[in-house]
Amino acid sequence: MIRTNLARRGFLFSAAGIGAGAVLAGCTSNEREPQNQGQAAAAGQGSNAEPGKPVTIGFSAPAADHGWMAAVTINARSMAEQYSDVTLNATEGTNDVNQQIAQVESLINGGVDVLVILPFDGKALTQVGRQAMDQDIPVINVDRVFDTPLAYRTWIGGDNYRMGVNAGNYIAEELKRQNVNNPVIGEVAGIDSLPLTQERSKGFRDALRRHGFRVGPRVAAEFTPESGERQTANLLQGAQTLHALWNHDDDQGVGVVAAIDASGRDDFFMVGGAGSRNMMELIKADSGPMKATVLYSPSMASSAIALARLLGQSKGLGDLAEHEIPSEVTTYSAVVTKQNVDNYMDVGFDS
Known part of the structure; x- marks a missing residue:
């Protein structure tokens, strides 16, 4: 964050x-290790496994x-x-x-x-x-x-702002690869009153803006599968055209995917957030809209x-x-795709 x-x-x-x-x-x-040519040696070489x-x-x-x-x-x-x-x-x-x-x-x-x-x-x-x-x-x-x-x-x-940035960059680059002009990009956020949700959304907007795109239909859920399903159903009903969707949270993403399946739509792709094992398995199978997730592991x-x-x-x-x-360690929100998903399965969690 x-x-x-x-x-x-x-x-x-x-x-x-x-x-x-x-x-x-x-x-x-x-x-x-000794100092060498004025450069500070690493604070501890070797292994601490012992x-x-x-x-x-x-x-x-x-x-x-x-x-x-x-x-x-x-x-x-x-x-x-x-x-x-x-x-x-x-x-x-x-x-x-x-x-x-x-x-x-x-x-x-x-x-x-x-x-x-x-x-x-x-x-x-x-x-x-x-x-x-x-x-x-x-x-x-x-x-x-x-x-x-x-x-x-x-x-x-974690880094909530960079979660949004990396999700936005991935979506924009994928849409450009598909030669989609003037795309409609949806967003299923978390709880809007929380700073973390605001930071993720800001990063997402900023990244899309760099590519000449913008956020389209947007709803806010509550980090639960039930709210994710309900709010995504509302978004899909109001968005007859949609090219991509970012969901902030893979726990609520269980409901997001359920809403998409219930709608029968296959006209857009989806990116998740956090890095659940459930979503990584969907990414690996590559048989539905789920194409990537942005880690917050x-x-x-x-x-x-x-x-x-x-x-x-x-x-x-x-x-x-x-x-x-x-004194501080900020983790990195890597983008997990079909190409690298096996590298990240070890940090996936069960939604």
Whole structure:
């Protein structure tokens, strides 16, 4: 995202499809190499896959009430299990702000070494983040950002604006390849009141404008399959001509695809958002309107655990000259197509 308290959605350090865990585990170490010809050596060459100092990581996230959020917790647990030197203390997911605060306080009092927190509400959880930091417990803030950097050591999350940009660029380039003039381009957004939706839509508009195109019929859903189906049906009823459609969210995309199937229309192609395995399978099959999705992957949670481990062991990222973990990591919204879908299946999640 361009950071926002209510943002959601993923992680790839590399647009080439390398798994996030492999990047962090395979390219990091605490070893130092000598300076050479005035150039700073990378902060740690070699591999951090070997066991190091034991680290206890506390993990807190909202309830797994949809596919993306469920994958966040699954990914965090899976990454922790890869390290024999990591103990993960994970709380039960909750959308009750006060309960999440109490859970994080329990983790702090339990003596964890590092905290990984995806807050239900970044503003509401800011104080407990500061409480941990004030007690010298580093906090990895995932996706929904706290109100102040004083509440976290490192933030990792997605880029909502670039989601829109990359979706718009893909659609525009595909329409040009098809020699479509004056195309009608639809948009099924998420919840319009959220900054993340506004950022995605702005990126989409800006990218299409660069190509001389514009957004046509637009509806806003609610990040659920039911709302996606309902709003897409409304859009299709009012748009007799349509060449392309961008849906912001693959969870609601289940309903979007259902509405398209029910309409019987095949006069346009569709691009999704987030990177669910369901949509990747449709892209791979190439038998319907779904041709691409723009990542906002929950594998950011895997990377957050890997980063927490490095912080707990006082290590940096091996391919960077800096000796310390960065204070911010913004993930990249790669475009998944039939040509590269196999490279990204490992970060797909179940809608």
